[in-house]
Amino acid sequence: MTEIRFLHIADLHLDSPFKGISSIPQSKWKEIRESTFHAFTNIIEYAVENKPDFVLIVGDIYDGENRSLRAQALFQKGMEALQAKGIPVFICYGNHDHLSGKWVRFLLPDNVQVFGEKVETKTLNIKGEKVHISGFSYKERHVLEGMHSHYPVANGQHIHIGMLHGSVEGNMEHDVYAPFRKNDLIAKGYNYWALGHIHKRQTLHNDPPIVYPGNTQSRHRNEQGLKGFYDVTLTENNATLQFVPSSAFIYDEVEVSCEGIVHANELINLMEQSLNSYREANGNAIVELTLTDISEETSELIQASSKEEWLSLIQESLEMDHTFIIVKELHVNLPNMERKESNMLLEMMEEWETAEWKHVLKDLYRHPKGSRYLPAIDEQFMDETMQEAKEILSKVVTRGE
Template identity: 45%
Template sequence: MAQVRFIHTADLHLGSPFTGVSGLASAQRKRLADSVYVAFDTLIDYTLKEKPDFMLIAGDIYDGEDRTLRAQYKFQKGMERLNEAGIPVVISHGNHDHLGGGWKRFDLPANVHVFNDEVSSHSLTISGNKVTVTGFSYGERHVKEARILEFPQADETSTYHIGMLHGSMDGDSSHAVYAPFRKEQLLSKNYDYWALGHIHLRQILHSDPCIVYPGNIQGRHRKEIGPKGFYDVFMSNGETSLQFIRTSAVCFETLEVSCKEMMHMNELIDACTAVAERYINENNAVMAVLHLKDVDEYAGELLEGIPEEALLEAIQESLESSTADAWITGIVVGEDWGETRVSAIGEKISTTMSEWQQSDWKWVLKDLYQHPKASRYLDPLTDELIKEIANEAIPKIHKAMRAGE
């Protein structure tokens, strides 16, 4: 069976606004805002250098249904570069960039095939062999039905049959559930590869045949930690191999710092600086939350009464003397100290908040989202964002209401 090589990417989220970064300097905010475009350039540059047979983009090219002009222009130019190199691209749009959104259309070059909102197949001829790709684009943001039921069985006349699906596996609550499927449903189609999108955590759900989420190409907030990228896929003689290619220009990360037996504040600052420097020596720029662990009574005494902002400022100043690539945005004290010393009223408040439903959070946040000025700078209050706010709120309550404070 002939070899086929292709790029599997998804969730580019061009135009992502990035959230929770208000404390950064203007130069850092710009670098972060540009990072998704740097990641996209890395994707295109790698593809042009390696010259695979084709590229698959499994949904959410753009972050919003309005598709900003900068994002569309950048994508169109990238597709033109691939067209000049003779590399076909097959696209499906997802819940973020569905076909029903309002945007100014850009004319994509002839090498690009975009699925419409009906499940259909597109054939490519690679070295005389037929490769069939089946997929669909979201016609609207909320696709709740199991579109996998509409996918045909593998085309027996094709050398390879690949499925593209932007959706969630049943039971996965990490993202809003769209176009749900069960792994058994994918396997029953007898396809050679499933190119998935929507879930931003890189993962391989099955190895034979491969069912793969490549994750997004650039983390967008501190919940999307670690290096991001895409897969370079090789298929030959019934076997598939995957090579992960990193694209993220800035990594979000939680970095652990041991505070065991620290008795002086300079020791703590130096340890935090060293951990951050080690990370950027092995990776690109990092936006990190420091997790202070092994906080014994000595380190606990050091931390007592120190405002987080003051400690952040000292650590950042230490880092800036050696690198501009590490930005510390928060400090979390390990459960062995701060988290176990929450006041009674703090426990009562956090318990109540943990029982809130989506409607309760919307009621609490409604004044902010209805504010004539503030609302313009806020992301849409989706179920996913509410879940993120809820997950971050309770630890902040604990931190603010420690016993004795």
């Protein structure tokens, strides 16, 4: 087999709306909303510079069935840039950008081949070697049929690649479309399965490779870590996959130990230094910052101001540095304080007399409809309620630790 090289890309979600950015400084909103476009531009620049034999884009190029004019114009320019370098592109549309959507039509350049709603095979010649690429585009958003059954079995004489936007049958982490089982794909005898739809990068099988590259840009806290695509080299007996990051930024979680911190300026400097060190090592990021190892003295310092005020302060400080690292949320681990407060509450409840129980619960017992279903406030009621309170508070404290 002649060595061939291609890019395996999926789930660009161009023009995706971002969720949960209200707590982020407004000055950064534009950069965030543009990030799927920046990731796409990074991919095109990589392809132009490295000149693979061809490019595969396995579904969900656009985030919605009504593809925005701007997203399509950007994609068109990217395809034209690849055409100028003589790089063929094969694309299939997924559940987000299915063929039944309504959009302004663009005529893609001649180097781009698009799969229709039925499984079909397209062939190209690379260095005298025939490469057969099979795939399909979603006719509508919900494709529940196991489309793998329509893919032809490889004849073993040439290179066979399958493009499939779908998920493993029974997957509970994502909507299941075009379901398949791993053995279903192995049985086809292909050299490589280029998958899309699942945004987590993963390899389901090594020989042959059955691969999800993940999406190309993180869009919310559940899509953490590096995002990108694969640069794949196939030879007769081997497949080499090189992951290439494309993200404009990543989502992540950062922990900062506050051991020995007793003054506000120390805490601010510590957070700034930790976050800048993280950015130098990992690049641009939106993070959830968690403060750990908090003594009672440090806890009093932190609780002297609201968490919102601390968050605003660190956001402003980072913005002044003109770096793209954004603290989206601030978490403070106070397990010792939680236990202390829980014990104080239980001790106070144990000292209540019947009259105090009635005073605390008076609004509940005065409810015109609900009160008829409530038990009398007696010794048994107070004992059972105390036991339930202990169990609930114990779970809260344990979770915090």
